Amino acid sequence: MNGAPIGGISGVMDYRIKLDIFEGPLDLLLYLIRKNEIDIYDIPISMITEQYIAYLDAMKSLNLDLAGEYLVLAATLLHIKSRMLLPVHEEEGAEEEDPRAELVRQLLEYQAFKEAALDLNNRKLLDRDLFARQEPVDDIDDDGDSPIREVGVFELVKAFQRVITERGGDFTMEIDTETMSLSQRVSEILDLLNEKRTLTFDELLGREFNRRSVVFTFLALLELMKMRVARAFQQAPYETIRIYLAVELEGTEDHEGAENDY
Amino acid sequence: MKELKTIIESLLFVSDIPLSIKKMKELLDDVSEADVAAAVRELVDEYSRREGGVFLAEVAGGFQFRTADISTPWILKLRGGRPASLSQAALETLAVVAYRQPVLKSDIEQVRGVDVSAALKGLLEKNLVRVVGRKDVPGRPIMYGTTKRFLEVFGLKDLSELPTLRELNELEEEEPFD
Numbered sequence: 120m121n122g123a124p125i126g127g128i129s130g131v132m133d134y135r136i137k138l139d140i141f142e143g144p145l146d147l148l149l150y151l152i153r154k155n156e157i158d159i160y161d162i163p164i165s166m167i168t169e170q171y172i173a174y175l176d177a178m179k180s181l182n183l184d185l186a187g188e189y190l191v192l193a194a195t196l197l198h199i200k201s202r203m204l205l206p207v208h209e210e211e212g213a214e215e216e217d218p219r220a221e222l223v224r225q226l227l228e229y230q231a232f233k234e235a236a237l238d239l240n241n242r243k244l245l246d247r248d249l250f251a252r253q254e255p256v257d258d259i260d261d262d263g264d265s266p267i268r269e270v271g272v273f274e275l276v277k278a279f280q281r282v283i284t285e286r287g288g289d290f291t292m293e294i295d296t297e298t299m300s301l302s303q304r305v306s307e308i309l310d311l312l313n314e315k316r317t318l319t320f321d322e323l324l325g326r327e328f329n330r331r332s333v334v335f336t337f338l339a340l341l342e343l344m345k346m347r348v349a350r351a352f353q354q355a356p357y358e359t360i361r362i363y364l365a366v367e368l369e370g371t372e373d374h375e376g377a378e379n380d381y
Numbered sequence: 382m383k384e385l386k387t388i389i390e391s392l393l394f395v396s397d398i399p400l401s402i403k404k405m406k407e408l409l410d411d412v413s414e415a416d417v418a419a420a421v422r423e424l425v426d427e428y429s430r431r432e433g434g435v436f437l438a439e440v441a442g443g444f445q446f447r448t449a450d451i452s453t454p455w456i457l458k459l460r461g462g463r464p465a466s467l468s469q470a471a472l473e474t475l476a477v478v479a480y481r482q483p484v485l486k487s488d489i490e491q492v493r494g495v496d497v498s499a500a501l502k503g504l505l506e507k508n509l510v511r512v513v514g515r516k517d518v519p520g521r522p523i524m525y526g527t528t529k530r531f532l533e534v535f536g537l538k539d540l541s542e543l544p545t546l547r548e549l550n551e552l553e554e555e556e557p558f559d
Binding site: 142143144145146186188192225228229231232233234235236237238239240242243244245246247248249250251252253302306309345346347348 | 394395396397445446447448449450453456460464465466467469470472473475476477479480492493494495496502505506508511512515520521523533534535536537543544546
């Protein structure tokens with residue numbers, strides 16, 4: 120968050136600063152609407168489209184990376200503009216929706232969440248505005264007192280290397296017509312964990328001898344750990360690594376969650 | 382029962398997460414939840430009357446000792462760190478998750494109009510957002526929700542304490558285009 124005030128546009132140099140404060144195409148559009156003191160329910164599409172595209176041009180001239188989303192909205196604006204130019208057929212006119220309606224809905228929705236974000240930020244935040252007892256910095260006990268220790272990425276890589284070497288000889292590269300996606304594998308592992316609660320690293324890899332599958336499974340596991348969905352533990356170095364589900368996936372209605380025993 | 386209040390005060394003092402009445406009742410056998418609640422209320426009042434350096438706050442479904450506002454600059458000095466803050470992208474993403482949960486990544490992107498992968502990852506790492514399940518549609522995409530840590534950080538008792546989204550209500554009432 121930088122608190123730079125939004126001033127008038129006096130020159131190209133201004134853009135650099137302004138760009139940092141836009142969170143995306145909708146944010147830029149909202150800014151233009153506010154700057155021009157336009158009624159959001161009656162946006163002069165032609166004028167706004169012109170200004171919006173002028174901003175995009177300025178971004179380009181500064182060699183800034185223009186996220187694809189900005190261009191998508193530019194296309195949407197142009198499309199709406201062209202629809203506004205079409206004559207309204209009287210027969211069906213009553214039923215026809217304003218071409219701007221969907222965009223306005225999107226803008227109002229985004230604005231509402233932008234305000235909600237501001238409200239959140241205005242609250243008294245822990246570790247910023249007030250403090251409580253801190254969690255111990257190192258909650259993973261590594262000095263052997265604890266019977267079970269959490270496994271980090273490096274240990275997992277080591278285990279992965281072991282699997283690769285153990286099964287190494289049999290690896291055959293094959294051209295697979297059935298392509299496997301990472302998200303698909305993530306889903307499968309989630310289902311497995313949901314059903315069995317816990318799996319060993321070897322069980323997870325199964326009897327898979329296909330290098331591609333082993334790699335995908337490993338990447339999927341890393342992804343799940345990164346998302347804090349799965350956690351890996353072992354009794355001691357080089358012991359069996361067990362994967363656990365870190366969160367309760369059933370009963371999604373219950374936002375309170377059961378994973379933290381307060 | 383003076384002892385009960387003393388024990389509860391100690392428990393709250395030691396705990397690094399908000400303690401719920403239920404949790405305290407479990408720790409103290411032979412005490413009713415009503416007794417625990419009454420003792421906690423008394424403590425809340427005592428600390429609030431005292432106007433000292435700590436107060437007992439009700440957050441995230443439990444109670445937690447927190448510091449007084451005016452001490453903040455010195456606590457930051459003591460801890461030797463910068464205050465924790467969230468980027469605008471993170472805050473907007475968090476707001477969508479908080480109000481729309483359980484929510485898909487694609488829903489958040491629909492609202493914000495940008496890719497939210499990085500923001501979402503940051504929130505997961507900060508433990509403000511968690512995976513709450515999978516949607517029962519093809520591909521079974523992952524649904525996200527907020528954590529207890531979110532309530533704790535933002536000082537909310539529960540999710541119902543979030544203010545209502547004003548603009549959306551207005552929009553639904555007016556329905557200017559339908």
